[in-house]
Amino acid sequence: MKRLLTIGALACFAAGLTGCATPYPAAPVSATNSEYNYLIGPGDSVNIVVWRNPELSMQVPVRPDGRITTPLVEDLPAAGRDASTLAREIEKALAKYIRDPVVTVIVTSFVGPYSEQVRVVGEAARPMTLPFKQKMTLLDLMIAVGGITDFADGNRATLLRTSEGSKQYSVRLRDLIKRGDVSANVDLKPGDVLIIPQSWF
Numbered sequence: 651m652k653r654l655l656t657i658g659a660l661a662c663f664a665a666g667l668t669g670c671a672t673p674y675p676a677a678p679v680s681a682t683n684s685e686y687n688y689l690i691g692p693g694d695s696v697n698i699v700v701w702r703n704p705e706l707s708m709q710v711p712v713r714p715d716g717r718i719t720t721p722l723v724e725d726l727p728a729a730g731r732d733a734s735t736l737a738r739e740i741e742k743a744l745a746k747y748i749r750d751p752v753v754t755v756i757v758t759s760f761v762g763p764y765s766e767q768v769r770v771v772g773e774a775a776r777p778m779t780l781p782f783k784q785k786m787t788l789l790d791l792m793i794a795v796g797g798i799t800d801f802a803d804g805n806r807a808t809l810l811r812t813s814e815g816s817k818q819y820s821v822r823l824r825d826l827i828k829r830g831d832v833s834a835n836v837d838l839k840p841g842d843v844l845i846i847p848q849s850w851f
Contacts, residue, residue, distance in 0.1 A: 677819035773802030
């Protein structure tokens with residue numbers, strides 16, 4: 651019995667650790683959402699234009715606490731809102747001082763909320779956090795981080811999807827990057843975390 655278990659373990663190892671070491675289902679190829687709306691996050695910059703009031707128009711950063719400060723408006727929450735929602739809230743705040751304010755908000759630098767950022771950890775050439783972009787794919791992510799290291803076991807990588815209750819999926823990075831297998835490319839979702847393990851040999 652012990653010998654059978656040993657043979658089974660060796661067979662699993664020889665199979666390239668594919669079926670045995672990745673118990674997670676393959677990541678869905680398509681995951682894009684046509685209704686995705688960018689939300690402002692700490693570290694973004696927003697250009698606020700108040701029609702016919704140039705003295706109130708300016709570009710401001712979103713502070714680490716998620717708030718912005720502009721003339722006549724102090725500590726207004728901005729993180730987690732889209733540009734249109736923030737513009738309406740600024741109009742409401744300015745209505746105390748000027749008649750019928752018309753505000754446009756333009757996001758000029760993009761970081762996004764922490765909950766929507768895409769992260770790469772483990773054996774990436776440059777592990778990092780990136781803002782999510784509509785129609786972002788695994789290949790886009792790999793280009794941004796410079797691929798995987800020589801010690802990475804790319805085909806044992808997993809994608810942790812926080813938007814689905816931290817469900818994990820298997821992805822085939824080595825096939826995608828080293829072999830050019832485009833069938834291994836998958837869409838990403840906001841908040842995805844790519845985990846790249848080290849090879850066992």
